Amino acid sequence: xxxxxxxxxxxxxxxxxxxxxxxxxxxxxxxxxxxxxxxxxxxxxxxxxxxxxxxxxxxxxxxxxxxxxxxxxxxxxxxxxxxxxxxxxxxxxxxxxxxxxxxxxxxxxxxxxxxxxxxxxxxxxxxxxxxxxxxxxxxxxxxxxxxxxxxxxxxxxxxxxxxxxxxxxxxxxxxxxxxxxxxxxxxxxxxxxxxxxxxxxxxxxxxxxxxxxxxxxxxxxxxxxxxxxxxxxxxxxxxxxxxxxxxxxxxxxxxxxxxxxxxxxxxxxxxxxxxxxxxxxxxxxxxxxxxxxxxxxxxxxxxxxxxxxxxxxxxxxxxxxxxx
Amino acid sequence: xxxxxxxxxxxxxxxxxxxxxxxxxxxxxxxxxxxxxxxxxxxxxxxxxxxxxxxxxxxxxxxxxxxxxxxxxxxxxxxxxxxxxxxxxxxxxxxxxxxxxxxxxxxxxxxxxxxxxxxxxxxxxxx
Numbered sequence: 001x002x003x004x005x006x007x008x009x010x011x012x013x014x015x016x017x018x019x020x021x022x023x024x025x026x027x028x029x030x031x032x033x034x035x036x037x038x039x040x041x042x043x044x045x046x047x048x049x050x051x052x053x054x055x056x057x058x059x060x061x062x063x064x065x066x067x068x069x070x071x072x073x074x075x076x077x078x079x080x081x082x083x084x085x086x087x088x089x090x091x092x093x094x095x096x097x098x099x100x101x102x103x104x105x106x107x108x109x110x111x112x113x114x115x116x117x118x119x120x121x122x123x124x125x126x127x128x129x130x131x132x133x134x135x136x137x138x139x140x141x142x143x144x145x146x147x148x149x150x151x152x153x154x155x156x157x158x159x160x161x162x163x164x165x166x167x168x169x170x171x172x173x174x175x176x177x178x179x180x181x182x183x184x185x186x187x188x189x190x191x192x193x194x195x196x197x198x199x200x201x202x203x204x205x206x207x208x209x210x211x212x213x214x215x216x217x218x219x220x221x222x223x224x225x226x227x228x229x230x231x232x233x234x235x236x237x238x239x240x241x242x243x244x245x246x247x248x249x250x251x252x253x254x255x256x257x258x259x260x261x262x263x264x265x266x267x268x269x270x271x272x273x274x275x276x277x278x279x280x281x282x283x284x285x286x287x288x289x290x291x292x293x294x295x296x297x298x299x300x301x302x303x304x305x306x307x308x309x310x311x312x313x314x315x316x317x318x319x320x321x322x323x324x
Numbered sequence: 325x326x327x328x329x330x331x332x333x334x335x336x337x338x339x340x341x342x343x344x345x346x347x348x349x350x351x352x353x354x355x356x357x358x359x360x361x362x363x364x365x366x367x368x369x370x371x372x373x374x375x376x377x378x379x380x381x382x383x384x385x386x387x388x389x390x391x392x393x394x395x396x397x398x399x400x401x402x403x404x405x406x407x408x409x410x411x412x413x414x415x416x417x418x419x420x421x422x423x424x425x426x427x428x429x430x431x432x433x434x435x436x437x438x439x440x441x442x443x444x445x446x447x448x449x450x451x
Contacts, residue, residue, distance in 0.1 A: 059342070060341055131404060216403040217401050221400070221402065222400060224400060224412060224414075316401060
């Protein structure tokens with residue numbers, strides 16, 4: 001597939017925004033209201049930038065509204081309906097944090113439900129496509145969800161240390177205690193574990209992609225000629241490049257795939273893991289700059305992997321264009 | 325529609341910025357101002373080898389449905405389960421050609437003359 005920049009930016013940024021919204025809602029019971037408000041607005045902003053950039057790759061953005069009516073059959077349509085609802089809920093996290101319990105917790109519950117749902121609808125656009133066997137796996141939605149969760153948590157940790165100097169306003173599972181050091185370990189270890197799971201899923205996805213090729217579809221099923229005999233295509237169907245070849249058969253993008261995978265792993269996994277690990281022992285004053293660099297480097301790693309996600313996907317129709 | 329050549333292929337029209345695909349010449353097939361034999365897609369009408377047929381595959385009694393069942397019409401990439409509206413007829417099993425023994429190309433190259441030429445041919449052969 002042609003890796004359109006707008007789609008890479010969209011899936012990465014909105015994934016980060018939705019993950020940030022999710023973690024903000026999850027820690028809303030403990031975090032100071034102002035931090036929740038800032039994080040909620042930042043989450044809404046990142047998600048909105050992603051949504052707007054996804055409109056940029058349309059030749060007729062004015063027709064985008066038509067997609068909303070197709071929610072019964074289209075994941076893109078479902079995403080288009082749920083995403084704005086989630087953005088509104090994330091904006092309301094702040095006002096909710098300044099309001100007392102039953103009313104104030106409504107946006108929290110909405111974000112906890114909607115944020116993963118929106119990431120899932122985005123991933124299902126790709127995971128449901130039978131014609132792209134590399135995408136059609138449960139690894140695709142799991143990978144999207146874990147990347148959203150890890151990058152969102154990194155941004156929330158960064159916002160928290162800039163706001164508060166330490167991480168204890170956002171207690172997470174591993175650091176529920178009152179001790180400051182333990183509270184710092186909680187979010188950091190959660191981030192390392194989730195990011196490791198994310199890249200583990202990505203690595204499994206890459207290995208599966210290399211193994212599966214065009215899946216069950218072969219030149220024999222594509223032409224239905226001579227079952228049991230070897231079919232060789234001598235000439236391409238036509239001499240001029242067509243839309244399908246420029247859009248679906250993106251060979252240049254795959255040329256540097258292996259080195260890009262290593263770059264993605266170093267930027268997205270190795271550097272963030274080392275940085276988060278070092279913060280367990282480094283003084284608190286180091287946390288803001290280290291976490292800022294971590295978030296940016298991690299985000300870049302995700303974008304490289306997302307670029308490969310599109311560039312390495314092979315549509316079965318490319319079987320018709322493999323001459324020789 | 326059943327045919328011997330690939331037809332379905334979405335095309336990007338860069339100038340218009342939209343995706344378009346074959347309409348099977350909708351402007352021809354319902355046009356009562358043109359002769360009835362012309363009310364088929366232009367590719368079917370103009371195919372020099374009559375490799376394409378057009379009709380209603382949903383109607384089991386239509387001519388294309390009969391062709392598909394007689395000549396083992398198949399879908400391309402059936403594993404994709406797209407239920408395409410195009411069927412491809414298998415080559416080399418053309419029941420419409422009848423008995424292959426009844427049609428001998430070698431005889432065409434060496435015709436048996438009749439009439440006066442035939443009488444001359446037969447007598448000269450005896451010499």
